[in-house]
Amino acid sequence: MKIARVIVDVPAFQTDRPFDYEIPEKFEHMIEKGMRVIVPFGPRKVMGFVLEVADQTDLKHLKPIDDVMDLTPVLTGELIELGKWIREQTLSFHITAYQVMLPQALKAKYEKELECLALEEELSDELKPLFAGRSVIPFAEIQEKQIPYRKVQEAIKDGLVEVHYIVKSKETRKKSTWVKPAKDLHQLEEALEDFSPAAKKQRAIVEFFIEHKDAIPLKQLLDTLHTTRQTVQQLMKKGLLQTFKKDEYRDPYNNREFIQTKPKELTGEQKQAIKPIEESIVNEKHDVFLLHGVTGSGKTEIYLQTIEKVLKKGKEAIVLVPEIALTPQMVQRFKSRFGADVAVMHSGLSPGEKLDEWRKIQRQEVKVVVGARSAIFAPFQNLGIIIIDEEHESSYKQEDNPKYHARDVAVFRGQYHRCPVVLGSATPALETYARAKKGVYRLLTLSRRINNQSMPEVEIVDMREELHRGNRSMFSRSLQEKIQERLSRKEQIVLFLNRRGYSTFVICRDCGHTLQCPHCDISLTYHRKQERLKCHYCSYEIPMPGRCPECYSDTIRYFGTGTQKVEEALQLTFPEARIIRMDVDTTRNKGAHERLLAEFGHRRADILLGTQMIAKGLDFEHVTLVGVLAADSMLHLPDFRSAEKTFQLLTQVSGRAGRHELPGEVLIQTYTPEHYTVELASKYDYEQFFYKEMQIRKKFQYPPYYYLALITVSHPNQIYTIEVAQRMAKMLNSRLSGQSKVLGPTPSPLLRIKDRYRYQCMVKYKVESKLQMTIKRILQVYEEDMQKNDLQIVVDFQPYHLM
Ligand SMILES: Nc1ncnc2c1ncn2[C@@H]1O[C@H](COP(=O)(O)OP(=O)(O)OP(=O)(O)O)[C@@H](O)[C@H]1O
Ligand SMILES: [Zn+2]
């Protein structure tokens, strides 16, 4: 008897281990590890992943597997191991770790159908009765008619039949007509001899199939041979050809033409940078590279050329790009180089489209995937390189369980496949750069823009000065002048405002002073109700002062404006300007993001006003002015990374200007022009910024010097939430070693979300062997409350969002 070890879809502590099931005879020899099955579990039937097929079990009475969901494994052996690792790293359940690797459409219980791609006569005897003249049948009929699954499986492997998941989405599946020979090769050759000399067109088609043998879409055949449907039909009547229907993949980039691009001759710097990566590819040696290159220095060209090397070796490539940068422009660069070998995965695709892209990878029909975070789980089996562009982006960390970081997963997979991992950025995460400095990663540098274009000039405008001169508007005089200039020259302008909301800190508009926690070096958060300022890392708090403690001005108040308000003000100031606003509100609908950008690209607007989402990947040749309206709003978020994030953002936005013929200019408005972040960003001095920021991280004990774990408790009842958080802090304090620091409990920066109160503890540690165990213990203590009493305890290792 064969046994399957199954992880069941019951996310809880007691069930977070493999359960043994008997493989019934009808499934014998067909169930493989990585497939999903339906198993009885208590009174229910649940889905599960087969992790292993074994011969023995310690148990006496096994229940049999009820049904199979896949005839081909959805997880490879590597992904099964990866799931175990993610579970350990993030303290999540097995089932959660496996679910996250699959496209959404596979997670629900979708109907399945079986399609016959061949002629019925070609099927094995067991399968012949199945279709009975139909080309598609419900999957369930296999079981009803008691056809052995194993036979179906063999037919799938031979390409005779195919399983479809019926994803209920709005678009209907497109079918296209394909043509293939109905006779074998020598019969076709014989038939040629009988053709009359006049039948030139028919002859051409038959000769084509003698040469190519394979099926081809009808339309493509007609186009290639300049022939007609009638001619094909004549050959079908003669019994030489046959047609069949095939699903067209829902390829969102289907209708676009991509002009093939050739590799560019690399510059000296590029050659130096690419060499070690190529060596790693050739020697099949795992290495992590940090490609540190200023914006426009040709990083993407390096990605393209290393991928080409990988493809030549018959291997595959994963390219991660931040969701926001997955613009048509970016996708186009990969599609133009590698054509149909590229799958694209991002959140703008419908579940059906995502599934299609994933299946192309699973069936090894593509070699490259360009995608957002989750594309790191692409089920390639022969990876040759993993590239993470803009590696500092916080969107590579998943905020839901399992809270994995794509960079860590990339390193795991890179080690497994013995292939290079390339992290690219103009402003690497501090952690990454520190590792590169230590030699853990190999540092490759591109210090100049292609063609030695200079970086755009940056002007810093002191908004305190503006106020003193009586300008109370959100646009400085200099910015107004520059906008006017661009408008009259018919050039374009990008204005950048930090994301709305979170305007929770107070700043003195007179002197730019902000109130910081003396222990944590983060801005204090304003709590309107109690009129108090609180630190969200430790428990420090003070009453809201009426006057600025520095200059005694009474202009101290909390800070922030939304994009909509700015748009109104902008339109008032420049009535003739055509403005496009891009923020979460205007880009909610599918395709809106792309449409707005295209409009701007076609110069149907003069000013693009937006949040973070306009900072990256954009490349418009008529943009000659980039304005940052309020650098402070990001600088003073209650987050120890706020300086780093501001530096990254300022560099990114500056990189948008003057990328082409016209020289660009950048203007940054701020109340704290003397802040090292603003100053160094305006000089593009990453190196100095790194040293400066590292000193602060060291002093206040933050990453990369310390690791962090953030534990957030939430519940509708505030008192209960505080109680749990306090008990949790006690447990942490009493169990962890004296070297680790437990901060809190404190209210989270966003104290209430959706009627739930939130309190948090933060652990700072270097080496802490008892941390995982202690947190697990806490989760166990509260497991029942979490299941029955709506309590939530969320653990985040190396958190990025500290809200
Ligand atoms: N060796 C080369 N010769 C000529 N042009 C090049 C070369 N390498 C790159 N380019 C071009 O220079 C421009 C900038 O290069 P690329 O986009 O690769 O830089 P990047 O570092 O990825 O930029 P960013 O970080 O701003 O996205 C592109 O238009 C690209 O086609
Ligand atoms: Zn002041």
Ligand SMILES: [Zn+2]
């Ligand atoms: Zn503090």
